[in-house]
Amino acid sequence: MPSPFLIVAIDGGAASGKSSTSRALSERFDFLHADTGSYYRAVTAELLRRGVATGSVDAVRAALGTLALSTRVEGRSARMEIGGRIVPEAEIRSPAVNAAVSHFAAIPEVRAALLAYQRGQAEVARERGFRGLVMEGRDIGSVIFPDADFRFFLHADPEERARRRAREGQTDSIAERDRLDTSRKTAPLTCPPGAIDIDSTFMTLDEVVNRITGMLATRLSPVA
Ligand code: DC
Numbered sequence: 702m703p704s705p706f707l708i709v710a711i712d713g714g715a716a717s718g719k720s721s722t723s724r725a726l727s728e729r730f731d732f733l734h735a736d737t738g739s740y741y742r743a744v745t746a747e748l749l750r751r752g753v754a755t756g757s758v759d760a761v762r763a764a765l766g767t768l769a770l771s772t773r774v775e776g777r778s779a780r781m782e783i784g785g786r787i788v789p790e791a792e793i794r795s796p797a798v799n800a801a802v803s804h805f806a807a808i809p810e811v812r813a814a815l816l817a818y819q820r821g822q823a824e825v826a827r828e829r830g831f832r833g834l835v836m837e838g839r840d841i842g843s844v845i846f847p848d849a850d851f852r853f854f855l856h857a858d859p860e861e862r863a864r865r866r867a868r869e870g871q872t873d874s875i876a877e878r879d880r881l882d883t884s885r886k887t888a889p890l891t892c893p894p895g896a897i898d899i900d901s902t903f904m905t906l907d908e909v910v911n912r913i914t915g916m917l918a919t920r921l922s923p924v925a
Pocket of ligand 1: 714715716737738739741742802803806807837838839840841878879882
């Protein structure tokens with residue numbers, strides 16, 4: 702029997718461990734890894750660079766039509782290109798982007814502009830011969846891939862999440878971003894019905910990855 706192509710959705714709040722977990726799963730199962738937070742961040746950095754304010758929806762709408770989004774696969778990571786350029790990590794993790802990203806992400810036009818792009822990553826993964834796609838974000842299991850083979854929702858205590866960001870040397874408005882991401886009207890951060898909820902506050906990264914690996918392994922053998 703041919704191996705199935707798996708789509709795995711990992712949602713959760715800021716610094717809940719989504720990225721480290723998703724990256725580790727992409728290695729274990731040879732999946733393409735798509736960090737959709739980095740897509741919202743790249744778009745935010747580009748809009749800020751063009752001087753577009755979060756409040757001016759008309760300007761946002763006009764700019765969205767000219768972004769020219771494409772994907773570059775680096776290793777197992779799907780990176781967003783805007784006009785053929787990858788926005789550098791330092792820029793997408795900057796305090797200015799941290800402060801603005803949830804505001805842009807709450808604008809329905811911004812989410813609509815990224816919807817087809819995100820769904821298209823499954824095709825990119827298939828074309829490149831990956832055994833599946835692991836996509837992390839806020840609304841992957843609820844909106845982008847509600848029929849994903851596996852949907853997980855990671856929780857962690859806010860103080861533990863602040864410690865994790867501090868260990869990474871970052872200042873981030875975690876509580877404020879979570880408040881905005883949870884309360885927005887379009888595709889809010891939520892654990893959708895049927896998703897598997899994991900509280901990682903007292904778990905190591907390995908423990909989280911092992912637990913998820915055990916579930917995925919019922920469908921597909923790990924490669925690493
Ligand atoms: O995962 P992250 O913290 O890098 O995400 C940055 C912001 O992007 C987050 O505060 C809200 C937004 N986002 C979103 O609205 N939907 C997603 N699927 C992913 C991120």
